[in-house]
Amino acid sequence: MADLILTQADDGGRFEAASGATLTVRLAENPTTGFRWAIDEAEASILALVRSELEQPHSPRVGQGGMRVLTFRAERPGTTPLHLKHWREWEGDRSVIDRFAVTLVVTP
Secondary structure: OOOEEEEHHHOOOEEEEEOOOEEEEEEEEOHHHOOEEEEEEOOOOOEEEEEEEEEOOOOOOOOOOEEEEEEEEEOOOEEEEEEEEEEOHHHOHHHOOEEEEEEEEEEO
16 A cells, blocks of 8 residues: 655645555645645545644744645545645635645545
């Protein structure tokens, strides 16, 4: 069972993963601006979020961004969109400045 690692370059793609596989999405984020990546749409019974963390550079500087690393597990066969949005949660959808969307097909 091969694990998938997706980046901004994979936006708009369609990917397959075996049930039980891990899917990792790595997107640039600078939380000091208030903007963070969040799940906008995904079928949790097919694709479960395992962890979301900010990976800092090895030599971080004040105000410097990092990479948001979202790790999912393919739970069961099926097809689900995975839509993420880069936003300020307290400002609502009008604050969205970027989106990431892929389709994931989980096979048995």
